[in-house]
Amino acid sequence: MLGVKAxxxxxKAAARAIPCTFLGKHLRFSRAxxxxxxxxxxxxxxQKRHRSG
Structure with missing residues (x-):
């Protein structure tokens, strides 16, 4: 569904960079x-700015 590796x-979940729910050691993702x-x-x-130097 997301097209990314587990x-x-x-x-990302461990870094709290995406929404999720931790149930003990297990991750759960709601539809939201x-x-x-x-x-x-x-x-x-x-986009990164490139300095011309």
């Missing part, structure tokens, strides 16, 4: 959590 989800992750992924990433 390891990516675990890493998944929709928020998808919406955040659809936003275009910031």
């Amino acid at each position: 390891s990516w989800l675990r890493r 959590d998944l929709e928020a992750i998808i919406t955040a992924g659809e936003q275009s990433p910031r």
